[in-house]
Amino acid sequence: MSVCSFATERTDSVSAVGNIRLSSDSLSLHTDSATYQPDEFLPLSDILHVRKDTVASVSDSLRTEAKKAKKKNKNFKFSILGGPGYTPDYGFLIGGAALFSFSADKRDTALQRSVIPVNFGLTFSKPLGFYILVKPQIFFKKDRIRLFGIYEYENNNDNYYGVGYDDNHNTQRGKYITGFRQNTIHLNPVLMFRLRESRCFLGASVDYIYEKITSPGEFVLNDPVYVSQGGTADGFKANNLGLGAVFSYDTRDMAANPYNGVFFELKLSYYSKYFGGDFNYGSFNMDYRQYYKLSKSHRRVLAWNVLVKSTFQDVPFTQYAIIGGPYDLRGYYQGQYRDKSTAVAMLEYRQMWDAGSETKIKRLLSRLGYVLWGGCGIAGPSPVCYNAVLPNLGLGLRVEVQPRMNFRVDGGYSFADKHMLFYFNMTEAF
Numbered sequence: 001m002s003v004c005s006f007a008t009e010r011t012d013s014v015s016a017v018g019n020i021r022l023s024s025d026s027l028s029l030h031t032d033s034a035t036y037q038p039d040e041f042l043p044l045s046d047i048l049h050v051r052k053d054t055v056a057s058v059s060d061s062l063r064t065e066a067k068k069a070k071k072k073n074k075n076f077k078f079s080i081l082g083g084p085g086y087t088p089d090y091g092f093l094i095g096g097a098a099l100f101s102f103s104a105d106k107r108d109t110a111l112q113r114s115v116i117p118v119n120f121g122l123t124f125s126k127p128l129g130f131y132i133l134v135k136p137q138i139f140f141k142k143d144r145i146r147l148f149g150i151y152e153y154e155n156n157n158d159n160y161y162g163v164g165y166d167d168n169h170n171t172q173r174g175k176y177i178t179g180f181r182q183n184t185i186h187l188n189p190v191l192m193f194r195l196r197e198s199r200c201f202l203g204a205s206v207d208y209i210y211e212k213i214t215s216p217g218e219f220v221l222n223d224p225v226y227v228s229q230g231g232t233a234d235g236f237k238a239n240n241l242g243l244g245a246v247f248s249y250d251t252r253d254m255a256a257n258p259y260n261g262v263f264f265e266l267k268l269s270y271y272s273k274y275f276g277g278d279f280n281y282g283s284f285n286m287d288y289r290q291y292y293k294l295s296k297s298h299r300r301v302l303a304w305n306v307l308v309k310s311t312f313q314d315v316p317f318t319q320y321a322i323i324g325g326p327y328d329l330r331g332y333y334q335g336q337y338r339d340k341s342t343a344v345a346m347l348e349y350r351q352m353w354d355a356g357s358e359t360k361i362k363r364l365l366s367r368l369g370y371v372l373w374g375g376c377g378i379a380g381p382s383p384v385c386y387n388a389v390l391p392n393l394g395l396g397l398r399v400e401v402q403p404r405m406n407f408r409v410d411g412g413y414s415f416a417d418k419h420m421l422f423y424f425n426m427t428e429a430f
């Protein structure tokens with residue numbers, strides 16, 4: 001299970017929150033000087049700086065401009081935001097979101113920048129908890145090789161609501177009811193290779209999951225799935241190792257924040273006792289995303305996403321398909337709704353304000369934007385049998401911390417549970 005707010009992710013999104021081709025089209029978004037120019041991107045510190053050009057300060061101004069040019073051309077860029085906060089899954093915490101970006105080959109100007117978003121937090125549970133989620137997207141060799149994945153560590157309190165809509169919807173959330181303490185390590189590198197000169201990629205993944213659950217609540221202790229898989233009052237422990245095949249088709253102009261293009265991915269993984277794991281089971285994932293820019297001169301984008309996940313055989317209760325969290329139906333507690341199969345569809349409108357670049361205030365406003373989205377999820381025991389319907393609406397604020405890379409604050413409403421949850425993350429949900 002991944003982390004929401006200041007965190008947490010999905011593959012690709014990183015999800016991590018995660019998921020950068022700076023083509024000539026993407027860099028020439030505007031043609032008149034009154035509009036915001038992404039290639040004139042300045043750090044906040046530069047936007048708020050007032051320069052005094054006098055005869056006596058010409059040499060200082062030249063040195064300042066040289067420093068700015070050096071900073072603009074720097075390959076490795078780092079942004080971080082953090083502080084005290086609140087998340088729907090973990091309560092009050094001190095957390096943050098960091099974004100590393102770089103080019104794996106500075107000489108290749110057509111190669112999109114690689115990104116490594118990192119989400120982390122210290123939770124004020126008893127005892128204190130900690131989590132960190134890393135969702136890299138690294139591009140090599142003229143984008144002929146890609147290294148993606150999820151790397152996650154969690155040591156904190158969480159909740160389990162059972163399997164199936166009735167338990168998921170009707171079970172009261174609480175530390176001594178649905179709560180448990182988890183210690184989880186998740187390592188999932190994905191290596192892909194471009195097929196000739198096409199936009200198709202084929203690759204393989206390794207997925208290692210170590211889970212240790214202690215202090216289970218009353219509902220968890222009495223859950224038949226938990227008991228049947230060896231869970232006791234002392235807890236539950238499992239190691240699982242899976243190998244997978246991945247196929248993707250990608251025409252996006254930029255992976256971290258696309259304006260145009262299509263992304264389609266199929267992933268099949270199998271976990272076996274022969275690999276050293278404790279369970280024999282498999283999972284199938286389909287991820288379809290499409291982006292359409294609504295204006296040539298402004299940053300207005302319509303994006304939609306369809307996600308399908310199905311698991312089969314002796315699936316650990318912790319690895320069932322889930323709905324909710326910061327990367328799909330924001331507004332549902334992550335992991336509250338789970339079953340052997342889930343599907344989610346979302347439509348999102350994204351707009352960054354184009355206030356111009358003549359003054360520091362206009363440049364600052366041009367780094368702000370908002371999103372509106374609607375979606376619906378379904379869950380059930382098989383891909384053709386669903387018993388949960390979960391509508392969702394939401395809105396969010398965007399702050400551009402690097403060119404076309406945003407920090408986001410999202411608020412989503414759950415129609416099934418009639419509440420609103422808030423999330424803080426780097427990069428877009430999908």
